[in-house]
Amino acid sequence: MEVSRAEYCVLACAEVWRGEGEVLASPMGTVPAIGARLARLTFAPELLLTDGEALLVDAAGAVEGWLPFRRHLAWVTGGRRHVMMGAAQLDRWGNQNISCIGDWHRPARQLLGVRGAPANTVNHATSYWVPRHSPRVFVPRVDLVCGVGYDRAAAAGPAVTRFHRIARVVTDLAVLDFETPDRTLRVRSLHPGVTLAQVRAATGFPLAAPDRVPATREPSAAELRLIREVIDPEGKRNQEVPG
Amino acid sequence: MSRDKTMTADQVVARLASGMTVGIGGWGSRRKPMALVRALLRSPVTDLTVVAYGGPDIGLLAAAGRIRKLVTAFATLDSIPLEPHVRAARQRGAFELVELDEAMLMWGLTAAVHRLPFLPVRAGPGSDVMTVNPWLRTVRSPYPDGEELAAVPALRLDAALVHLNRADRHGNGQYLGPDPYFDDLFCAAATEAYVSCERLVPTAGLLAAGGPQTLLVPRHTVSGVVEAPRGAHFTSCAPDYGRDEAFQRAYARAAADPSDWRAFADRFLAGDEDAYQAAVEAFTERHGRH
Numbered sequence: 001m002e003v004s005r006a007e008y009c010v011l012a013c014a015e016v017w018r019g020e021g022e023v024l025a026s027p028m029g030t031v032p033a034i035g036a037r038l039a040r041l042t043f044a045p046e047l048l049l050t051d052g053e054a055l056l057v058d059a060a061g062a063v064e065g066w067l068p069f070r071r072h073l074a075w076v077t078g079g080r081r082h083v084m085m086g087a088a089q090l091d092r093w094g095n096q097n098i099s100c101i102g103d104w105h106r107p108a109r110q111l112l113g114v115r116g117a118p119a120n121t122v123n124h125a126t127s128y129w130v131p132r133h134s135p136r137v138f139v140p141r142v143d144l145v146c147g148v149g150y151d152r153a154a155a156a157g158p159a160v161t162r163f164h165r166i167a168r169v170v171t172d173l174a175v176l177d178f179e180t181p182d183r184t185l186r187v188r189s190l191h192p193g194v195t196l197a198q199v200r201a202a203t204g205f206p207l208a209a210p211d212r213v214p215a216t217r218e219p220s221a222a223e224l225r226l227i228r229e230v231i232d233p234e235g236k237r238n239q240e241v242p243g
Numbered sequence: 244m245s246r247d248k249t250m251t252a253d254q255v256v257a258r259l260a261s262g263m264t265v266g267i268g269g270w271g272s273r274r275k276p277m278a279l280v281r282a283l284l285r286s287p288v289t290d291l292t293v294v295a296y297g298g299p300d301i302g303l304l305a306a307a308g309r310i311r312k313l314v315t316a317f318a319t320l321d322s323i324p325l326e327p328h329v330r331a332a333r334q335r336g337a338f339e340l341v342e343l344d345e346a347m348l349m350w351g352l353t354a355a356v357h358r359l360p361f362l363p364v365r366a367g368p369g370s371d372v373m374t375v376n377p378w379l380r381t382v383r384s385p386y387p388d389g390e391e392l393a394a395v396p397a398l399r400l401d402a403a404l405v406h407l408n409r410a411d412r413h414g415n416g417q418y419l420g421p422d423p424y425f426d427d428l429f430c431a432a433a434t435e436a437y438v439s440c441e442r443l444v445p446t447a448g449l450l451a452a453g454g455p456q457t458l459l460v461p462r463h464t465v466s467g468v469v470e471a472p473r474g475a476h477f478t479s480c481a482p483d484y485g486r487d488e489a490f491q492r493a494y495a496r497a498a499a500d501p502s503d504w505r506a507f508a509d510r511f512l513a514g515d516e517d518a519y520q521a522a523v524e525a526f527t528e529r530h531g532r533h
Contacts, residue, residue: 054421068422069270069296073346077365099342100333104375110333112324113297113317118344119366148369156369159390164369 003218005172006031006241008191009131010227011219012170014039016127017082022046023124024067024075026083030240032129032170036084037231042223076116079163082125084170085117089142090128092184092205094166096121096147104144117146122153125165131240133171135204138185150183172241174199175216180208189216245413250467252282252516255437258467259288259402262311266352266398266433267295268405268426269478271321272486274418275300276406276439278474278516283309283404285515294398296348296425298478299494302328303512305337306504314341314398316348320491327498342375343367343395351398352425355432360397367393403433406475407460408483409452410440414465419452420481423459430464439471441483473520489530490523 013035017025025036025047040047040059048065051057056065067075075081088111089097098117102108120126126147130137145152153164168188169176175188186208187199192215200207219227227237256279259265269275280300289309295301297318304310306328318329332338343351344366354362363382367373368391373381382394405426408419416438418426430436438460444451449458474480477487477494497507511522 066421069345069424070349073349076346104342104371106336107333110325110330112319113315114342114344114370114372115317116345118370118372119346119364122365122369144375145369145371152369157391159365159392160369162390163365 003224004238005191005243006237007219007224007227008216009170009172009241010035010038010237011223012175012189012191012216013084013129014042015217016084016168016170017044017047020044020047020082020125022048022080024048024050024081026081028083028085029129029131030236031131032084034227034232034237038223038226041226041230073116073119076119077123079124082127082167083120084127084129085120085147087128087130087137087147089139090130090137090169091139091142091149093149093151094147094178094185095142095145095149095152096128097142097144098146099144101143114144114146118148121147121164121166122160123163125167127166127168127170130169130171133173133199133202135202138203138205140205150178173202184208186210187213189214191216192218245462247412248414248462248465248468249412249443250469252278252439252469252471253285255279255404255467255469256282256286256288258435259283259286261288261290263401264292264294264399266400266403266429267293267300268403268424268429269298269300269475270296270422270424271298271317271319272478272491273298273321273422274406274420274424274475274480275478276404276474277476277478278471279404279406279437279439279469280304281512281516281519284512294348294400296345297326297329299326299491302326302498305329305332306498308337310338312339312341314343314348316343316345320495322486322488323491323495327495331498342372344370344372347372347393347395348398349425349428351395352428352432354395354397355399356428361394363392364395365392367395398432400429400433401435403429403436404439405429405436405460406439406471406480408441408480409444409449410438410460410468411444411446411449412468413446414438414460414462414468415446415449415458416440416460416465417449417453417457418459419457419483427459427464430460435466436464437467437469438465439469439474441472441474441480443468443470471516476520476523487523490526493526
């Protein structure tokens with residue numbers, strides 16, 4: 001059974017929530033949303049998930065709780081959450097920009113705004129999903145720091161570093177993390193068919209890697225069945241990661 | 244017996260003045276007080292500081308050049324990620340922006356409600372929210388932890404505009420959807436708050452639709468009540484109606500081009516609220532109901 005690139009990405013996103021316990025999984029994007037549901041249906045049954053609006057729903061879809069925006073914003077500061085956000089730009093220390101491209105005072109391209117990124121990143125675990133790994137996203141410096149990276153957190157002091165943790169960056173090419181001595185981005189695993197040279201060419205700054213880079217784990221037959229038949233029978237994952 | 248606070252949308256807007264700080268309830272393209280915003284567009288009121296979790300409310304005001312300063316964390320149509328008018332206005336430098344984190348906005352409104360000068364928040368420091376708002380200050384905990392946190396200033400409002408499912412004539416407002424958003428905070432943070440609603444009901448009829456916890460907005464925080472059926476259109480107003488996605492797509496398409504936008508504004512925004520609703524009805528007849 002051929003495993004698609006999108007399915008490797010779903011699994012890599014799901015792995016972000018392994019071992020996180022009874023926390024709210026907040027996936028932004030199609031592939032992370034499928035990944036979060038896969039995690040809960042398999043190795044992370046304790047996860048809390050919303051219906052995309054104000055309700056918490058269990059694995060069978062039954063309402064188990066209420067999470068309007070005001071509670072959501074308050075939960076952020078309580079720390080029982082692991083968000084997976086997107087990034088228009090991401091630098092080697094994990095600073096993320098989703099607000100605008102160019103000079104903030106009069107941007108060349110207005111994007112989403114800072115949204116909840118400044119609070120999310122300094123209160124609980126954060127991961128990022130980048131569906132197209134390219135030098136346009138992985139830049140030497142982001143135009144505006146929305147999500148806080150390791151260098152900016154350290155400079156801001158202990159109130160900012162206290163709960164700051166960027167767990168993973170999942171892209172269509174690889175899984176990356178910040179498990180280096182200076183807390184800069186490194187390759188953690190490569191999706192099958194991708195070379196380290198390819199990932200480095202798609203990254204706008206020097207990228208650390210272990211001597212032997214492992215391959216991203218292949219989904220089991222049971223996990224594949226859940227992805228294909230239960231969670232995403234319409235194949236929405238293939239629109240976000242074609243091929 | 245408390246006062247009858249019912250009025251028309253135009254009477255609400257007549258009580259607003261240019262230069263005011265106005266808070267707008269809802270979130271993105273959800274339960275926005277669009278009938279009140281449309282009334283505002285028919286008035287000469289301008290030069291506004293607007294505080295909102297931004298959606299097409301600030302899109303329409305930005306397109307009409309009514310915003311001097313915007314205080315927000317985002318501007319979105321939800322099912323369409325970027326509010327097109329706000330995007331264009333930002334790219335031409337049309338207004339001043341105070342860009343805050345979503346939680347900072349909530350705590351700023353909360354500080355205003357509690358008559359506090361600020362609230363300490365773990366959000367902002369480390370990010371460029373502190374850089375682009377150089378007037379934002381931090382505060383150090385006086386306790387042994389000594390943590391340095393953002394001191395989010397109270398977001399006091401001259402006026403607030405919100406839309407709810409039901410209200411009585413005295414200003415008791417009720418939400419029936421899954422999310423109250425921050426409408427009670429907007430009302431309590433404002434000197435004068437105006438509630439539009441899908442349907443006015445007698446006070447004794449409020450609990451017919453939902454439990455006491457649905458009575459979100461208390462009358463002592465409300466100056467005026469407007470009955471405005473479909474007053475959140477084209478944003479959602481669950482459970483009365485969902486977002487009008489076909490109309491929102493037409494809005495976003497028109498916003499992408501100045502001459503298309505003029506045609507759209509002529510067709511939908513040139514008349515009063517009844518004319519708007521009639522034009523929407525004609526649009527829906529042509530494009531099919533959902």
